[in-house]
Every structure is written in C-alpha cells, then in structure tokens.
Amino acid sequence: MVQHFIQQMQSEFEMSLFGELTYFLCLQVKQMEDTIYISQSKYAKNIVKKFGMDNGGHKRTPAATHLKLTKDENGIYVDQSMYKSMIGSLLYLTASRQDITFVVGVCARYQAEPKMSHLTLVKRILKYINSTSDYGILHSHSENSMLIGYCDVDWAESADDRKSTSSVCFFLGNNLISWFNKKHNCVSLSTVEAEYIAAGSSCSQLVWMKQMLKEYNVEQDVLTLYCDNLSAINISKNPIQHSRTKHIDIRHHFIRDLVEEKVVTLEHADTEEQLADIFTKALDVKQFEKLRGKLGIFLHEET
Amino acid sequence: MLHAKRLPYRFWAETMNTTCHIHNRVTLRTGTTTTLYELWKGRKPTVKYFHVFGSKCYILTDKDYKRKMDPKSDEGIFLGYSTNSRAYRVFNSRTKVVMESINVVIDDVPDEKVPDVDPDVRTYAQETNVLVQVNESEHEEEEIEEAEKDQVSTSKGPSIRVQKNHPQELIIGDPDQGITTRRSIEVVSSSCFVSKIEPKSVKEALTDEFWIEAMQEELNQFKRSELWDLVPRPEGMNVIGTKWIYNNKSNEHGTVTRNKARLVTQGYTQVEGLDFDETFAPVARLKSIRLLLGVSCILKFKLFQMDVKSAFLNEYLNEEVYVEQPKGFVDPSFPNHVYRLKKALYGLKQAPRAWYETLTQFLVNQGYRKGETDKTLFVKDDNGRLMIAQIYVFFMECRTRWFNISFSKCSLSLR
Numbered sequence: 001m002v003q004h005f006i007q008q009m010q011s012e013f014e015m016s017l018f019g020e021l022t023y024f025l026c027l028q029v030k031q032m033e034d035t036i037y038i039s040q041s042k043y044a045k046n047i048v049k050k051f052g053m054d055n056g057g058h059k060r061t062p063a064a065t066h067l068k069l070t071k072d073e074n075g076i077y078v079d080q081s082m083y084k085s086m087i088g089s090l091l092y093l094t095a096s097r098q099d100i101t102f103v104v105g106v107c108a109r110y111q112a113e114p115k116m117s118h119l120t121l122v123k124r125i126l127k128y129i130n131s132t133s134d135y136g137i138l139h140s141h142s143e144n145s146m147l148i149g150y151c152d153v154d155w156a157e158s159a160d161d162r163k164s165t166s167s168v169c170f171f172l173g174n175n176l177i178s179w180f181n182k183k184h185n186c187v188s189l190s191t192v193e194a195e196y197i198a199a200g201s202s203c204s205q206l207v208w209m210k211q212m213l214k215e216y217n218v219e220q221d222v223l224t225l226y227c228d229n230l231s232a233i234n235i236s237k238n239p240i241q242h243s244r245t246k247h248i249d250i251r252h253h254f255i256r257d258l259v260e261e262k263v264v265t266l267e268h269a270d271t272e273e274q275l276a277d278i279f280t281k282a283l284d285v286k287q288f289e290k291l292r293g294k295l296g297i298f299l300h301e302e303t
Numbered sequence: 304m305l306h307a308k309r310l311p312y313r314f315w316a317e318t319m320n321t322t323c324h325i326h327n328r329v330t331l332r333t334g335t336t337t338t339l340y341e342l343w344k345g346r347k348p349t350v351k352y353f354h355v356f357g358s359k360c361y362i363l364t365d366k367d368y369k370r371k372m373d374p375k376s377d378e379g380i381f382l383g384y385s386t387n388s389r390a391y392r393v394f395n396s397r398t399k400v401v402m403e404s405i406n407v408v409i410d411d412v413p414d415e416k417v418p419d420v421d422p423d424v425r426t427y428a429q430e431t432n433v434l435v436q437v438n439e440s441e442h443e444e445e446e447i448e449e450a451e452k453d454q455v456s457t458s459k460g461p462s463i464r465v466q467k468n469h470p471q472e473l474i475i476g477d478p479d480q481g482i483t484t485r486r487s488i489e490v491v492s493s494s495c496f497v498s499k500i501e502p503k504s505v506k507e508a509l510t511d512e513f514w515i516e517a518m519q520e521e522l523n524q525f526k527r528s529e530l531w532d533l534v535p536r537p538e539g540m541n542v543i544g545t546k547w548i549y550n551n552k553s554n555e556h557g558t559v560t561r562n563k564a565r566l567v568t569q570g571y572t573q574v575e576g577l578d579f580d581e582t583f584a585p586v587a588r589l590k591s592i593r594l595l596l597g598v599s600c601i602l603k604f605k606l607f608q609m610d611v612k613s614a615f616l617n618e619y620l621n622e623e624v625y626v627e628q629p630k631g632f633v634d635p636s637f638p639n640h641v642y643r644l645k646k647a648l649y650g651l652k653q654a655p656r657a658w659y660e661t662l663t664q665f666l667v668n669q670g671y672r673k674g675e676t677d678k679t680l681f682v683k684d685d686n687g688r689l690m691i692a693q694i695y696v697f698f699m700e701c702r703t704r705w706f707n708i709s710f711s712k713c714s715l716s717l718r
Contacts, residue, residue, distance in 0.1 A: 005690065008669060009609070021606035025589075025695075029596070029606070036600050038593075095589055139600040177597040178590050211676040212591060216598050216691065217684070 027096060028136070030300070037300045039136025040096045047089040048130045051082075051123075058131035059124055060289070063103045063282035067121065070159045075115030083114035086122050093129070096137050098179045099292050100125055102167065102279045105181040109158075138298045142173040145218055149206050149225040150269065152276035153198040155191045157183075164188050166198030167279030169295070170209065176296050178205065181279045195232040196255070199225060203255055203264050210263075222262050226269035233266045308357030314382060317392060317401065321356055321383030352389070354381055354409045362393055363406035381409050501549050505630040508549060508564070517564040518547060522632060525566075531626070531642040533634060542625045542641050543651075544569040566629050567649040579622060579653040587679040587695050595693055604691070620647055620657055662694060 021029050030037040048054050090104045103125050110118045148171045157165040163186070169179035182201070188194040206223045213220055227233065236255050258264040277283070278291040304318050305311075327339045328348040340348040354360075361376040369375070377397040385392055390403040502508035509515060525531060536542065545568055552561040573579055599606055624644040628634060647654040663673060666681045671692065674680035683690040 005692075021608040024608060025592075031606060034600075034603070036596055036606075038596060095593075139597055141600050141603060145601045172594070172597045173601050175597045175600055177594050208676065209594060212594055212674075212680075213598065215674045215676065215680055215682055216595075216602070217682075218598060218601070 026092070034141040036139040037136055038096050038139070039134065039300065040093055041134045041136065044093055044129050044133040047093065048126055048133065050089070051086055051126055053123065053126040053130055056123070056127050056130060059127040060131070060285045061283065062100045062125045062128040063121060064124070065282045065284055067282065068159055069106055069110065069118060069121065071110070071113070072115040072117045075117055078114050078116055078119045080111070080114055083119060083122065084111050086126070087111055090122070090125060097135065097297070098169070098176065098295055099278060099288075099297055100128070101179060101181050103282065109183065135297050135299050137176065137296050138300065139175040139296070144173045147172055147206065147209060147213065147220050147223050149202050149223065150274060150276040151198045151202045151225060151227045152274055152280050153191070153194045154280040155188065155194045157280075162187055164194035164197070165280065166194070166201060167276045168198065168202040168205065169276050169279065170205065174296070178209065179279060192229060192231045192235065195227055195229040196235065199227055199232060199236070199266065200255055203258055206264060207258070223264045224267050225264055226267050226274070228269055228271055228274050230268055233268055236266050304356050310357055310380065314394070317382040318356070324384050325353070352384070354391075355411045356383070357381065358409050358411055360393055360407050360409040362395055362402070362404050365406060376408070381407070501551050505547055508547065509631045513562050514549065514564060517562040518632065521564050521566055522629065528646065530646045530648070531644050533637060533640050534643045536639055536641050537625060540623065540625055541572065541574060542627055543572055544627050545629050547630065565649060568626055568651050570652050573652050581656055582652045583656060585659065585678045587677065587693050591677050591680070592693065595691070619661065620644055620653065622653065624651065666692065
C-alpha cells in the first residue's frame with residue numbers, strides 16, 4: 001500500500017527521500033517492534049556546545065528545590081539576546097523533554113529583563129541537559145488506548161504578582177503525548193479557583209484531542225481528568241452556584257456542561273500519583289527521577 | 304565652445320554671434336573701466352539673462368496643435384541670444400531648426416559625465432605600455448572619478464594579474480602548493496566544471512560561463528514544467544521584479560560541487576488585495592505530530608517520510624501574476640514583454656498556500672479525506688486498512704515533508 005502511494009506521488013511530483021521516518025524537525029525517531037523512541041540528543045548536544053556548557057558540571061535535576069525566582073530588581077543585568085536565544089533553544093527541546101518544561105517556562109518569564117540569578121538557573125538547566133542529553137521519550141504499544149489527563153496547579157506560584165500556574169499532561173494508553181505549563185492570566189483567590197481554571201484549559205485540550213483521535217478512527221469513551229483538589233471536583237458535579245465561584249462562571253459552566261454530557265469526568269488523584277507534579281515545582285532527585293520514569297523518559301541503549 | 308559641448312560644426316555662425324554678444328558685454332576696453340557695450344549704447348549692460356552655451360534646454364511648444372497628454376515642450380540646445388528681442392536662439396532637437404523663443408527653460412548645470420578619458424591620462428598610458436590597458440578596462444565606468452587614481456595605479460609595479468595571464472580565482476588549487484598526489488586530484492577534478500566564486504550581481508554572473516550554464520538550467524526547468532508564457536505587458540497590472548540568487552553547493556569536505564542559480568520573485572512588491580488575498584498555509588502542530596506518534600504506537604503503524612522536491616514549482620496559481628523577464632535573459636525580439644506565471648515561483652506571497660492547495664487537491668482525488676480538526680491530516684480508509692498522511696510545509700526551505708503511515712498487521716475492524 002505504501003509502495004502504491006509512493007508510485008502515485010512520484011507520478012505527480014518530483015520526490016526525494018523516502019524511507020522510514022528517522023529524523024524530522026530535529027526529532028530523532030527510532031521505530032522498533034512495539035515501541036517508538038523519540039529523542040533530540042543531537043539537538044541537545046548542539047545547544048549545550050553552542051552555549052559553551054559542554055565542559056561544565058553535571059546536575060541530576062534541572063532546578064534546585066529551594067530556589068524561587070523573582071524579578072530580582074536589584075540584580076545585575078545580563079545580555080538579553082543571549083538569554084533569549086538560550087530560552088528559545090531550550091523551548092524547542094521541550095518537544096521531547098517534558099522534564100524541563102517547568103523550569104524553562106519559569107525562566108522564560110524573565111526574558112524582558114534577565115538578571116544574573118535567572119541566567120544562573122538557565123545554566124543549571126544546560127548542565128542538566130548536558131548530563132542527560134541522550135534521554136528521550138519511549139512510546140510503547142498497549143491494548144489500552146484511553147485518553148487520560150492529569151492537571152495540577154501551583155496556587156499563587158509567582159512571587160511577583162501571585163498568579164497561579166497550571167500544569168497539565170495527557171496520556172494515551174501509557175504514552176505521554178501532550179503537556180503544558182502555563183501561568184494564569186488572572187489572579188485566583190483560592191486554590192479551588194486556580195484548580196478550576198487549570199481544569200478548564202485541560203478540558204478544552206482533551207476535547208481537541210478526542211476529535212483528533214476520531215480522525216485516526218480511535219474512539220474514546222468518557223475522558224478522565226485527574227486532579228487533586230476535591231472541592232474542585234465537587235463543584236463540577238454539584239450544580240450549585242457558589243458565591244465563591246461566581247466570577248469564574250464561564251469556565252464553571254464549560255466544565256459542568258462537559259461533565260453533564262459525559263464527555264469528561266473529573267476524578268481525584270492522590271498527591272503521590274499526581275504525575276503533573278513534575279510540571280509545577282522543582283523536585284528533589286529521588287522524586288524527580290521517579291516521576292520522570294513514569295512519564296516515559298528513558299535513556300535508550302543502543303543495540 | 305563647439306568642442307567643449309560636442310556640437311556639430313554647422314553651428315559655427317551661432318557660436319560666433321554668441322561670442323561677440325558676450326564679448327561686447329563683458330570685456331572692459333583697455334585703459335577704461337567701461338565695457339564695449341557701455342561705450343556704444345551709453346548704458347550699463349546686464350548679464351542676468353546669460354546662460355551656458357550649448358546647454359540642454361526645453362522649449363515650450365506653443366505653436367503646434369497639442370493634445371492633453373502630449374509633451375508641452377521640446378528638447379533643444381541653447382545657442383545664443385536674439386539681436387532684436389529678449390528671446391533666446393535655440394536649436395530644436397525635434398524639428399531640427401534654429402529658432403528664437405522666449406519661453407525656454409535652460410538647464411545650466413554642466414554635464415557631469417564626459418564619457419571620454421582625460422587626455423592627460425591617455426598620453427601617460429601610452430608611455431607606460433600595455434599594462435595600463437588592463438587598468439583602463441577595469442575602471443571603465445568610474446573613469447572620470449578615477450582619472451587621478453588611475454595615474455597613481457599606473458605608477459605601481461605590474462600587478463600579478465597581468466604577469467600570470469590568468470585571474471587568480473580561475474586557477475584551480477593553490478599554485479604554490481607543489482605537486483599533488485592522485486588522491487587529492489580527485490577532489491580537484493570534481494570542481495573543474497564549476498565556478499568557485501559566488502557572483503554578487505547578474506552582471507558579474509554573466510561573465511562566467513559556469514554561472515550562465517546554471518542560470519540556463521534553471522530556465523530550462525521552467526520551460527519543461529511550462530511555468531510561464533511570454534505575453535505583452537498588461538495594462539494596469541503590477542509586474543513583479545525578478546532576481547537571481549546564486550549559491551554554491553558544497554559537499555562535506557567543503558569543496559564546491561555545484562553552482563545553483565535560482566530565479567526568485569521580489570514578492571515584497573506584491574500588494575494585498577490586488578496580487579494576492581490569502582497567504583496562510585496550514586502547518587501541522589508539534590502537538591498533533593506527537594499525538595500521531597503516540598497513536599501509531601497504539602495501532603502499530605509504521606511511519607514513513609518523504610520529501611517533495613522543489614515543491615513550490617508544482618502548483619498552479621489562481622491569480623494573474625506577471626513577472627519581469629529575468630535579467631540577462633531578456634528576449635531580444637520582445638524586450639518589453641513580461642511573463643505570465645501559470646505556476647508559483649519562489650518568493651511569491653501565495654506560494655505556500657498554492658502548494659498546500661495543490662497537494663490537498665491531489666490527495667482528495669486519490670480518495671483521501673481531509674481532517675476536520677487538523678487540516679494537514681489526510682486519512683484514507685481502504686477496507687479497514689488505514690492510511691494516514693500528515694503534511695508539513697517548510698516555508699523557508701520550500702519543501703514539503705510528510706508523515707506517511709501504513710497499516711501493518713491487524714486491521715481496524717477487528718478492534
């Protein structure tokens with residue numbers, strides 16, 4: 001069938017480079033029986049080299065747990081264009097390295113006025129990349145093709161304006177396919193509210209992915225979204241307009257509608273099982289490596 | 304005066320008159336402080352109306368019948384002053400007669416370009432033999448400005464270029480390198496048939512046979528794919544300029560293997576609404592590519608990838624687009640004609656979109672279904688065997704990449 005398609009294409013256009021997918025947009029793809037391994041090791045090595053960190057130290061985590069970035073008004077200015085190009089390179093690396101999504105996202109906020117403290121953190125990320133450049137996502141085959149989302153929020157995370165950050169990841173079967181970490185654009189008064197905003201944006205993602213999967217003839221039942229805040233789950237189920245939730249009523253109705261139509265259901269997940277944790281805060285080595293493994297980032301041995 | 308302005312000898316009488324006219328009004332009689340004119344007429348002369356002899360002038364055509372858009376004046380040469388009125392004597396270049404007219408605008412600014420070499424330099428050059436001839440031809444365009452510099456350069460010792468009989472860049476390899484072994488000759492031989500320099504302009508490229516060949520090749524490809532037609536210049540249409548881009552392709556050793564000339568359009572002169580309306584071409588999101596990878600794992604797909612060569616030249620245009628004839632390759636019999644594009648050319652605003660649409664059309668004809676949510680996804684369901692094509696249009700590289708997935712073992716209907 002593929003041969004037939006290639007012939008068809010060749011008759012119409014001038015073609016080159018066919019073959020199994022191996023390298024695409026800096027993504028190295030390795031197809032094996034039952035598994036697909038995606039990595040950006042070449043790209044990662046390149047950026048580490050480009051910013052002169054290839055002789056730097058090695059770190060096991062991308063960020064220190066105690067460090068909290070602020071605007072750092074009195075700090076020393078650093079070269080903005082270099083900072084920006086570092087962030088840009090790292091942002092593309094998150095295409096296959098979700099473990100650095102959180103830190104890169106935090107550093108990216110200070111691109112307008114980068115200070116020494118911010119640059120130090122970016123350099124630490126590069127050191128971490130240096131030691132883990134060969135890591136990549138491993139997708140494996142499974143009978144289960146359920147779409148699951150995990151959403152978590154760090155309430156009032158930003159020390160500058162006290163806005164919260166939501167972090168969401170989605171699994172298809174046991175493969176991580178999508179994730180994001182996003183600072184809210186409004187201040188939430190309570191954790192429930194923040195959690196609810198995060199749930200709202202993840203629901204719209206879920207619905208999009210459900211439609212996409214339909215095109216691949218993969219049908220989905222009720223989509224499950226795990227979040228670790230019981231009050232948020234209760235609000236989605238209980239149709240009572242609470243005075244505390246009045247000002248978030250657009251999202252409120254959006255989620256409630258989806259829940260009533262049985263498109264999405266919100267479930268509770270313990271903090272232990274909350275996989276989106278890695279996107280919300282800097283973790284210690286033990287927890288970080290455990291979660292990273294669960295997300296499917298492995299070092300693939302050359303065979 | 305005639306020689307200074309390069310006028311024909313038949314104007315000698317006019318020249319004489321003008322000389323006398325000026326002479327009478329300017330020269331002081333020896334021994335007095337009065338001009339000749341003053342002695343004769345008893346009043347001071349005025350020189351306000353004087354102009355430079357032989358200058359270009361514009362004569363108002365007030366006698367002939369004119370239509371609205373016709374030119375209002377004729378070009379002419381200023382020759383002198385009328386003896387019995389305030390008018391000027393001018394030679395009308397259009398009617399070829401010497402006439403007197405008061406409605407004349409004279410361009411007094413002297414011609415800054417005298418196309419000949421300074422006679423001083425020429426005599427100097429002949430003294431110092433052949434070498435200077437080279438210098439002269441080099442500086443042909445800027446001769447006047449360079450005239451003094453030329454003198455300086457001639458006094459320098461003979462340059463390497465003349466001694467060697469070959470320009471340095473045409474010598475293959477380094478002449479000081481000594482004898483090369485056969486292994487390294489292989490590299491040299493591959494570069495024998497290419498030019499090593501990248502020309503900056505068409506003029507430069509047209510002096511090099513390899514580059515002419517490269518440009519010819521590009522134009523031949525256009526002819527083969529029936530890319531354009533030569534048509535008379537259309538009225539009221541924006542004609543887009545074209546430009547040659549020269550690029551040397553080199554292999555991993557850094558030796559030049561191919562000269563590539565590419566004709567591009569200056570798309571930035573296109574006007575929105577007139578020359579194009581939609582430029583947006585959808586691109587697959589990275590997210591949906593990852594989703595595809597995830598799905599292909601679940602469904603046990605095998606992924607293939609392919610490129611379409613010079614993708615942008617494959618598609619047909621909806622709009623009427625005209626481009627100038629490529630510089631250096633203008634049709635001698637129709638120099639004012641322009642090309643009407645049938646297919647897109649690099650640099651056009653609508654090129655990516657037109658390519659996307661061609662591809663969509665082709666895939667839909669092959670029985671593919673365009674995705675509802677992701678417009679770059681095409682699915683074909685062939686008796687339970689699923690074929691998915693994801694397209695990705697590179698704007699910069701002008702190339703299309705594909706994901707192409709075939710179904711391997713189990714069929715979907717079993718699920």
